[in-house]
Amino acid sequence: MTTRRFTRREMMTLGIAATSLVLPGLARAAGWPGRPVRLVVPSAAGGSPDAICRILTEELSLSLGQSFIVDNKPGGAGNVGMVDLVHAAPDGYTLGYGNVGTLAINKALFRKLPYDPDKQLAPVALLGYVQNALVVRKDLGVDSVQALIARAKAKPGALTMGSAGNGTTGHLSGELFKSMTGTSITHVPYRGSPQAIQDLLGGQVDLMFDNLSSISPHIKAGRLKALAVTGAQRSALFPDIPTLAESGVQGYDIVAWGGIVAPARTSPDIIAQLNSVINAILARPAVRERYAAIGFETLTGPPARLTERVARETPLWAGVVKRSGAQVG
Known part of the structure; x- marks a missing residue:
């Protein structure tokens, strides 16, 4: 048969x-x-x-x-x-x-x-x-959340933060980060994550919060430096990246659903x-x-x-x- x-x-x-x-x-x-x-x-x-x-x-x-x-x-x-x-x-x-x-x-x-x-x-x-990740351009010279906070406080408003657009979890993740850390960072909204990522890679902005779903390939390839994730627990995708709470921003917990x-x-x-x-x-x-x-x-x-x-x-x-x-x- x-x-x-x-x-x-x-x-x-x-x-x-x-x-x-x-x-x-x-x-x-x-x-x-x-x-x-x-x-x-x-x-x-x-x-x-x-x-x-x-x-x-x-x-x-x-x-x-x-x-x-x-x-x-x-x-x-x-x-x-x-x-x-x-x-x-x-x-x-x-x-x-x-x-x-x-x-x-x-x-x-x-x-x-x-x-x-x-x-x-x-x-x-x-x-x-999905969690968001806090990422910075590779040549910013910042390797930790606390170093980023120190840089932002030393030069208020000098750092620029891209986002996928006003009202996105990337935008509000950044706004909450600023309010919880007492920092001033200039927000630059885009009409979507790809455009914001492109300018971050090109050095037009310094950092951004973005969904792991869209930013993870650039983290894996080493094109961007990930400082932390925004949820209560570390991501199974990047177990070596700490949460913002672990990085000293106590009580920080945001995910996008x-x-x-x-x-x-x-x-x-x-x-x-x-x-x-x-x-x-x-x-x-x-x-x-x-x-x-x-x-x-x-x-x-x-x-x-x-x-x-x-x-x-x-x-x-x-x-x-x-x-x-x-x-x-």
């Missing part, structure tokens, strides 16, 4: 077919997805959210047999992308990446948001979180199917390894887990914004 080795796509198709027999009442009954699905990512191509979402859309395309396409909409601390999303038809063919910035931080950062994340968006799934959201009034059946498929994807060892390689820690659970995260962290980030003095718009 001969045997046949199935391709990955064939195995995924068989898996989805088997699932449909067990769960006939989900969105499959409505024929979704019957055409390509757009995923709005409210940041620039090449940044951390983009990298996270491209891994997910690749897996969703394989699992559901339909194209899932990333549509980068940077600008306005994520507001441009979120406005696009909330005005889309709630038919399951436009989804979005909602993160700590667009779902929690912006409520305190902006005097008036052009969208209401609590009323105009429906949670689908919390994907996970994100998940999938849909326009309000999207079919509960579609949301249920998406949540189920996304959880299955995130449980695969190969997918977890891909995410771990960029410093992203995956989480699974029902849509309510994203809602609970937003509710819990909104007041915490309001405190960070107030303490840092950051304000946009």
Whole structure:
């Protein structure tokens, strides 16, 4: 008897077919997805959210047999992308990446948001979180957090800090660092992480806080010097890099999290199917390894887990914004 080795796509198709027999009442009954699905990512191509979402859309395309396409909409601390999303038809063919910035931080950062994340968006799934890293250009001559603090205090305002944009966790990580250390560092916002990193590599700015998902290749290659990570524990990706708390900034703890959201009034059946498929994807060892390689820690659970995260962290980030003095718009 001969045997046949199935391709990955064939195995995924068989898996989805088997699932449909067990769960006939989900969105499959409505024929979704019957055409390509757009995923709005409210940041620039090449940044951390983009990298996270491209891994997910690749897996969703394989699992559901339909194209899932990333549509980068940077600008306005994520507001441009979120406005696009909330005005889309709630038919399951436009989804979005909602993160700590667009779902929690912006409520305190902006005097008036052009969208209401609590009323105009429906949670689908919390994907996970990533730490930020404090990095400096190699020729700055600074090898530790305390040395950076001393340099900043010796010449107030002379050091420049790039960020992926106003209101991002990179921006607020820096503002909180300044307020907790009593330093003055000039903030230079960009329209995305790739542009900020490019100028940091070129020496146009001195330092930045950025997601490990986007900055880790430059740390590994030795192009930038990482002084610390921003979470409560060291990153498994860089176990030799201390936390800011270990480096003398006691109580410092910031991570960036994100998940999938849909326009309000999207079919509960579609949301249920998406949540189920996304959880299955995130449980695969190969997918977890891909995410771990960029410093992203995956989480699974029902849509309510994203809602609970937003509710819990909104007041915490309001405190960070107030303490840092950051304000946009």
